[in-house]
């Protein structure tokens with residue numbers, strides 16, 4: 001067994017008993033998750049996979065989707081046009097906050113909070129909703145390398161209860177940031193959040209970003225390489241919501257979390273890492289996920305600054 005496999009197994013044993021945190025309840029379907037689910041996956045940029053726990057368990061991707069639709073909007077509109085609509089400034093506020101939107105008016109701070117993500121999704125090109133949805137699914141397919149689908153009950157559940165996101169969309173419309181078809185825009189946003197993935201998929205998606213946008217197995221270019229740095233920059237500064245600063249300090253990995261309990265991290269040129277465990281803290285980040293990433297970063301020198309200072313020993317840990 002490689003050092004990495006041994007370490008992943010020990011992390012699983014160490015944190016499985018940790019049952020702090022709560023299931024997300026504000027989307028009723030998410031409350032049906034099993035609080036014991038726990039998986040860790042690492043996929044290297046050359047396609048080697050290391051897994052432990054419930055790594056084939058399906059869940060909806062939720063906010064982690066924001067990373068990928070941001071990449072798609074960059075391709076569809078270009079960097080400058082997108083920057084005019086959505087900034088790249090961390091907020092320090094909860095992911096669904098309306099406060100800064102009202103203060104700044106017109107331009108949401110960044111694409112990783114809900115306001116910015118809804119504005120980003122509104123920029124995806126296509127002549128009508130089905131075409132936009134199909135283009136989005138096609139984009140996700142390039143990262144996952146198999147057919148993809150949407151969990152209709154989670155989608156309907158969020159559509160029926162997502163009043164806060166609807167309020168954000170109305171504010172964005174009021175400021176002229178998005179077009180008037182807000183129900184169609186929200187549908188596409190809720191659909192992207194309801195994309196079904198497992199932990200292994202997430203690690204593969206992260207490994208694709210780590211590999212300049214090329215899927216490690218299929219070798220398909222999932223996103224143009226010149227946008228990968230933009231994507232990783234906003235993940236690094238804004239991906240963990242109002243924990244982003246502490247995350248950069250303690251973990252130092254460009255990452256994104258979602259309320260269904262996933263966290264995906266990118267180690268440039270080396271690997272993608274994903275953890276899935278649905279118990280989340282008050283900020284919406286997986287409790288076990290945070291611990292696992294902290295330990296992995298410490299153990300193998302995965303902090304971006306460790307990488308640039310030559311203190312990373314990730315490649316050694318792949319050896320037996």
Ligand SMILES: NC(=O)CC[C@H](N)C(=O)O
Pocket residue numbers: 062063064095096114158165190193257258259260284
């Ligand atoms: N943080 C999240 O994962 C939030 C995603 C959720 N669909 C929402 O928009 O509220």
